Amino acid sequence: MIKIKEALCDFCGTCVSVCPVDCIELQEALIKIDQNSCTDCMLCVYVCPIETLEYSHG
Template sequence: MAKPFLMIYVRPGKCDFCGCCVGVCPEDAIELMEAKLSIIEDRCTNCRKCVWACPWEVLEFHREGIQDLPKDIVAVDDFQFANSLK
């Protein structure tokens, strides 16, 4: 089965970088730096545990995928940044 596209959206400018989402992620699919949060698309299975865990409603589930959302958000910028480290 083809891997589903990313449905987890990081709302820009809201994250407190607390790491609660990382702690529940079973796929090690979230990269958290001092002030950057990014979803690693290759690993994310859209299970939504991070969305439920987020104390501040920063993460959102979008069934239709997030590719149509604005590109200048933390999720996309840092996704590339995080992957550049690997």
Template sequence: MTYVVTDACVKCKYTDCVDVCPVDCFHEGPNFLVIDPDECIDCTLCVAECPVEAIYAEDDVPADMQQYIPLNAELAQLWPVIVEKKDPLPDHEEWAGVQGKFDQVER
């Protein structure tokens, strides 16, 4: 099993999770983070660090967010690894509570 970054991360991009990842499996895009399923060791450390609860175990991803499972795998192959915490996006507070942001993912 791997972990998956979902909807709540889009347009927020908190990076608290990156700091605790022991295997550097996070990849950074313009407005979203993803987890490389081939690198994730299922340690669960990132789950508690996410302030918007965007990270789920693959088996626990809500039905309306299943499209994030293949998206994480796809974009992890394209985006660079991120290993250090950064500030969230400037308008993160505005987007933190918004749901249904799949179409807002910038590739």
């Protein structure tokens, strides 16, 4: 599954813009991935400007 290192996140929304299934919820200082709809496609991990997201097993 894809995890967000929340303490590092700048809430810029770049990940949201490429998510093919629109499963990332972003507010002013809150970010969540809906793991039920996430397909682990990794695009958000790749596009994050500051390496905030990562793939982790389980």
